[in-house]
Amino acid sequence: MKRRTLLASAALGLALAGAPAFAQDVPKIGFVYVGPVNDGGWSQHHHEAAVKMKEHFGDAIEMIEQESVPEGADAERVLTQMALSGADLIFTTSFGYMDPTINVAAKFPDVKFEHATGYKTAENVSAYSARFYEGRAITGYLAGAMTKSNKIGYIGSFPIPEVIRGINSSFLHAKKANPDVEMSVVWLSTWFDPAKEADATQALLDQGVDVVLAHTDSTAPLSVLEKAGAYGFGQAADMYDYAPEPRLSSIIDEWAPYYIDRVQAVIDGTWESHNSWQGIGDGMVGIGEITGPVPEDVKATAEQMKADIASGAYHPFTGPINKQDGSAWLAEGEVADDGVLAGMDFYVEGLTAEIPN
Amino acid sequence: MIRLEKRPQPSRLWTIVTPLLAVVLTMVVGGIMFALLGKPPLEAIRTIFWDPLFHPQFAGYSRPQLLVKAGPLILIAIGLSIGFKAGIWNIGAEGQYIMGAVTGAAVGLAFYPSDSVLLFPLMVVAGALGGWAWAMIPAVLKTRLGTNEILVSLMLVYVAENILASASSSWLRNPEGMGFPGSRNFKQWPAVFNDELVANTGMHWGVVAAFIAVIAAYVLMARHIQGFNIRLTGEAPRAARFSGVSPARIVILCLGISGALAGMAGLFEVTGPAGQITIDFNSGYGFTAIIVAFLGRLHPVGILLAGLLMALTYIGGELAQLMLGLPGASIQLFQGMLLFFLLATDVFTNYRIRFAKGELA
Numbered sequence: 185m186k187r188r189t190l191l192a193s194a195a196l197g198l199a200l201a202g203a204p205a206f207a208q209d210v211p212k213i214g215f216v217y218v219g220p221v222n223d224g225g226w227s228q229h230h231h232e233a234a235v236k237m238k239e240h241f242g243d244a245i246e247m248i249e250q251e252s253v254p255e256g257a258d259a260e261r262v263l264t265q266m267a268l269s270g271a272d273l274i275f276t277t278s279f280g281y282m283d284p285t286i287n288v289a290a291k292f293p294d295v296k297f298e299h300a301t302g303y304k305t306a307e308n309v310s311a312y313s314a315r316f317y318e319g320r321a322i323t324g325y326l327a328g329a330m331t332k333s334n335k336i337g338y339i340g341s342f343p344i345p346e347v348i349r350g351i352n353s354s355f356l357h358a359k360k361a362n363p364d365v366e367m368s369v370v371w372l373s374t375w376f377d378p379a380k381e382a383d384a385t386q387a388l389l390d391q392g393v394d395v396v397l398a399h400t401d402s403t404a405p406l407s408v409l410e411k412a413g414a415y416g417f418g419q420a421a422d423m424y425d426y427a428p429e430p431r432l433s434s435i436i437d438e439w440a441p442y443y444i445d446r447v448q449a450v451i452d453g454t455w456e457s458h459n460s461w462q463g464i465g466d467g468m469v470g471i472g473e474i475t476g477p478v479p480e481d482v483k484a485t486a487e488q489m490k491a492d493i494a495s496g497a498y499h500p501f502t503g504p505i506n507k508q509d510g511s512a513w514l515a516e517g518e519v520a521d522d523g524v525l526a527g528m529d530f531y532v533e534g535l536t537a538e539i540p541n
Numbered sequence: 542m543i544r545l546e547k548r549p550q551p552s553r554l555w556t557i558v559t560p561l562l563a564v565v566l567t568m569v570v571g572g573i574m575f576a577l578l579g580k581p582p583l584e585a586i587r588t589i590f591w592d593p594l595f596h597p598q599f600a601g602y603s604r605p606q607l608l609v610k611a612g613p614l615i616l617i618a619i620g621l622s623i624g625f626k627a628g629i630w631n632i633g634a635e636g637q638y639i640m641g642a643v644t645g646a647a648v649g650l651a652f653y654p655s656d657s658v659l660l661f662p663l664m665v666v667a668g669a670l671g672g673w674a675w676a677m678i679p680a681v682l683k684t685r686l687g688t689n690e691i692l693v694s695l696m697l698v699y700v701a702e703n704i705l706a707s708a709s710s711s712w713l714r715n716p717e718g719m720g721f722p723g724s725r726n727f728k729q730w731p732a733v734f735n736d737e738l739v740a741n742t743g744m745h746w747g748v749v750a751a752f753i754a755v756i757a758a759y760v761l762m763a764r765h766i767q768g769f770n771i772r773l774t775g776e777a778p779r780a781a782r783f784s785g786v787s788p789a790r791i792v793i794l795c796l797g798i799s800g801a802l803a804g805m806a807g808l809f810e811v812t813g814p815a816g817q818i819t820i821d822f823n824s825g826y827g828f829t830a831i832i833v834a835f836l837g838r839l840h841p842v843g844i845l846l847a848g849l850l851m852a853l854t855y856i857g858g859e860l861a862q863l864m865l866g867l868p869g870a871s872i873q874l875f876q877g878m879l880l881f882f883l884l885a886t887d888v889f890t891n892y893r894i895r896f897a898k899g900e901l902a
Contacts, residue, residue, distance in 0.1 A: 218821075220869060250862050251869040254824035257814030261606050262859055268599055269863055280819055283726055303721070342820060343710055344722055373706045373820075527721075540711070 211450050212246045213237075214271040216262060218278035221251045225376040225401025225420055226437075230277040230300070233439035240444050244451065255280025263288040267295045273450045275443065276300065279344075285309055296455055298446060301346065303526060305459050312442060315463030316346070317353040317525070318493045319435035320397070321500035322471055322486050323417045326432050327395040328358030328365045329482040330415050337388035338369045339381060339398040339405060343539050345528040347399050352532045353500045354397050357489075359534060361482070368393060369537045378404035389414060395432075406430055418472050427475040433486075434472030441467050461522065465494040501525065506533035545892040555890040560836060560843070563882035564850070570882075571875045580865050588864055589857030589875070599860060605743030607852045609814050612748035613638070613806040615848035617830035619754040620799030622839040626762070628775040629795045633679065633694025634803040635827025636701035637672035641804020642811040643701075643708050644671025646724060646818050649733050650713060653725065656732040664733060665746075665808055672804015673797050675701065680796035684789040690796065702823065709820045724818035727811065735813030747809025751848075754802060759841040771795065803827060832880045854879070 215234045219227035231249065238247045248271065253262045259281050266274055267288060273296045276285045282302035289297045289309045297309040305311050327336045336358055340347045351369060358365045368391055370384045382404040385396055389408070395415045398405045403423055409416040409430040418424070418434025442462065449455040462468035471490050474483050492498035503514030508531040514520060531539060568590075572582035593603040617634050624631050631637075645668030652660055679693035710722040717725075727734050738744045762768040773781040774791045782788065806826065815822055833851050837843030858872035 248863055248866070250859065252873075253859075255819060255821050256816070256824065257609065257810065258824055260814070261603075261609075261856070262863075264602055265599060265859060265863060268602060279721070280723075280821055283728075283816060287728070342706070342722060373703065540707070 210243070210245050211272045211447070212248060212270050213447055213450075214266045214274040215247070215249045216253050216259065216266070216274065216276050216278075216281065217249070217251045218255060218280065219252060219376065221249070223376055223401075224403070227251065227277065229420055229437045230275070230439055233437075233443050234275070236440040237443040237447055240440075241447060241451075245447060256284070260284040260287055263297075264291070267292040271295060273298065273447065273455070296450060296457075303459070305457055307457055310446075310457045310460065312460045312462070314437065314468040315461055316435060316469055317349040317500055318463040319469045319471055320350045320353040321357045321493065322490055323397055323433055323435060324354030324357035325361050325486055325489060326417075326474070326478060326482065327354065327397055327415070328361030330432065330476075330478065331358075331362065331365060331393075331395045333392050333394045334362065334364045334366060335391065335393045336365060336367050337385075337391070337393035337396045338367055339384050339388075339396065339400055340369055340371045341375045341399050342373060343371060345526060348528045348531070348539065349525060350397075350399055351535070352528070355535055356505065356532060357500065361485075367535060367537075369535075371540055372400060374400065376401045378402040381405050382408050385409060385416075415476065422470075422472040424472065427473070429476045431472075432476045432478060433474045434470075436470035436472055438468050438470045463493065464490060465496060507531070508533055508535055542896070544895040545888065546895045548891055548893055551890045552893075556838060559886040559890055560838065560847070560883060562886045563836075563879060566882040566886070567875065567878045571878055574871060574874065575867065578867065578871060580867055585861050585865055585867060588861040589854060589872075591857075592860050592864075593853055593856040596860075601741075603856050603860070605737075605741055606856055607849060608743035608748045609745070610852035610855055611848040612745070612751045613810050613826045614830050614833045614851055615751040615845055616747065616754055616806040616809075617799075617803045617827060618833040618837065618844045618848060619751070619758045619841060620802030621830055622834045622837070622841070622844055623758060623762070623771060624795035624799050625834060625839050626775045627771040627791050627795050628778070629792055630691045631676065631679070631694050631796055631799045632691050632831065633676075633696075633698045633827070634799060634830055635823055635825065636694070636698035637675045637800040637803035638807040638810075638827045639698075639701040639705050639823050640675040640807070641668040641672035641801075642807030642822060643705060643713070643818060644668060644674075644804070645808035646727075646811050647708070647713060649727075649812070650725060654730065654732075658732070661733045661735070661812070664812065665805060668808025669801040669805045672807065673801040675804070676796040676800020677793075680793050683796075684792050690792070694796075698827070705818070705822060706820050709818050709822070713818050715817075722820050726817045727813075728816040733812055735809055745809065745813045747806060747813060750805060750809065752845075755841045755845050762841070767794065803830075832876070836879065836883055851876070851879075 217227040217230055221227055221231040250262050253259050263284055275298045277300045279301045282299055282304055285297050285299045286304050286306055286309060289306050293308055299309060299311050301313045302311050338351050355367045368388060372380050372384055374380060381400050381402050385405040385408040388396055389412050396405055396409060397417055398419045401420045406416050406423060406426040415430050415432050418431050420437050422434045422436050423431055499519045501520035503518040504516045505514040507513045568586050572586055575585040576582040592599060594600055621631055621634055645664040648667035649660060649664040678697060679690040682688040682693055683690045713724040715723055715725045735745050770786045771791060774786055811818055833844060833847045837847035854876050861867045862869055
């Protein structure tokens with residue numbers, strides 16, 4: 185009896201003396217967003233997934249969020265303050281938080297971090313991202329099948345590997361459906377700007393494009409396409425309001441299952457750092473229902489492609505594929521490795537534009 | 542009836558009282574806003590203004606951060622205030638800040654991985670020149686073609702943002718960055734890393750430069766003939782012309798100083814707290830500095846205090862989001878109120894209230 189009290193008070197003493205991270209009853213989970221949580225795009229999806237995660241666990245966890253945090257010095261301060269406030273696990277949901285996350289994590293070895301879309305990891309920092317190029321294979325295929333002018337357009341944000349992968353994947357699969365297809369790419373230097381996106385869509389339409397794929401997050405391209413009688417796709421969200429036309433299908437960001445999974449790991453004490461890149465098969469990339477005047481055989485092929493990608497039977501980057509300059513990249517049957525995909529900075533053969541420098 | 546009567550001279554008392562009154566009014570109205578959002582108003586105000594300085598858990602970290610956040614604001618605002626005194630409205634400090642950072646970083650990275658002690662000073666000079674050159678565009682266009690410097694300097698911010706995007710995704714991109722945008726990280730290059738001069742104080746070269754700028758601006762405006770010319774140009778342009786002050790020279794001088802200081806601020810930020818050139822490197826310091834300049838009554842010491850106050854609302858605002866779950870936009874609104882009330886209460890500096898009936902007041 186006496187020994188037990190002694191142990192209990194020792195444990196209490198330890199708890200009080202320990203880092204604030206251990207002073208909480210329930211795990212405290214932090215989220216940092218680059219935009220406001222109602223931006224209709226990237227940050228909103230992470231926020232909604234965080235809310236789903238919170239609903240899943242209820243009072244078993246505490247959630248704190250910080251929105252509109254600029255990348256760089258401000259992010260480092262915000263992360264430090266979050267760690268000081270006793271957070272156990274912090275999700276940093278934008279690429280630009282990579283170095284700040286690594287720096288702060290080094291100062292708080294007992295706090296765990298999850299950084300979205302980067303490539304650096306540490307003992308207490310995981311990286312997680314989605315294989316959106318898998319989804320882009322399917323939307324690209326549909327775009328190639330549905331164009332009548334043989335011209336499709338792609339609205340790019342920044343010429344980074346993530347976007348270049350999307351362009352290549354879309355183009356390769358558009359060609360599978362229609363060998364004569366050409367693709368125009370427009371760069372906007374933003375992830376979310378409805379006015380710019382609408383202008384870019386109109387500019388593409390003026391060039392004779394009749395199907396537009398967007399890598400920016402607003403619904404503006406779809407509303408322009410609707411008026412023009414052309415086709416497009418939901419991006420980041422299902423955007424089902426624009427179905428059955430002009431929206432033919434969509435690529436949906438599904439972060440919630442991953443968040444629930446990782447928070448559970450913290451609760452169970454099984455959390456370990458990893459570099460996770462999940463696709464359609466894991467449920468991180470969702471494909472919206474195929475709608476509009478898509479012929480049955482095209483729809484069936486697209487759905488088969490989705491099933492094959494999910495099961496791992498098919499990889500969207502399977503040779504033979506040449507680079508834009510005609511040099512060989514992947515031989516017959518060869519599959520691209522993740523390292524090359526992660527840093528992809530070249531177009532595949534057949535794309536006429538140049539990556540801006 | 543309440544009537545406003547123009548004072549023969551701006552009231553000295555009210556010049557000092559209005560900023561304090563604006564802060565108090567912001568607290569009251571901000572508190573009402575927080576209450577409407579369903580958050581405890583007193584706790585929110587305390588979290589914003591008190592906790593960053595004295596909270597046992599956070600203050601040790603956030604107090605030095607005040608200097609880090611205030612440094613660039615003060616440095617830019619000092620430059621802007623000199624122009625504002627002369628009636629020259631440089632709204633594009635954000636662009637000059639970006640160009641200073643890009644130019645300085647580019648010069649530094651050209652010598653990578655040199656460990657010469659001369660490199661950092663060279664980068665500071667290059668940063669100042671970058672900002673200066675960017676400010677010279679509206680200056681020369683104004684003096685030669687009579688264009689409006691407000692529009693030109695503001696538009697050049699968007700040009701600078703595009704140059705920044707291209708720098709971080711192509712010509713200054715880290716060759717070891719796996720194709721991702723962003724330059725090399727200066728924090729991993731000790732020769733040019735603008736680190737804290739004394740650990741845990743937040744004091745880096747940019748903060749030192751801000752303090753020097755405060756003193757230099759005070760001397761310039763209070764003691765130097767050019768300072769007199771600048772003030773005269775702002776207060777009585779015709780008189781200035783008659784006394785032989787060239788308006789063109791004043792435009793070039795004022796925009797040059799503010800551009801160079803903004804450029805230096807950018808360079809200190811990119812080599813220090815930010816660490817690297819990225820697409821979103823600029824986080825609005827150039828625009829916030831305009832608020833700081835006015836909040837500080839365009840006076841160097843006032844700007845020093847205003848910069849610290851603004852930094853406090855940023856850091857306190859972050860803590861309030863974190864601890865009370867306040868939405869980020871409400872903090873921005875709160876900061877906006879500060880400028881709004883300052884401009885509103887400013888009426889009392891130039892006008893006296895008269896109650897027409899009975900003349901009781």
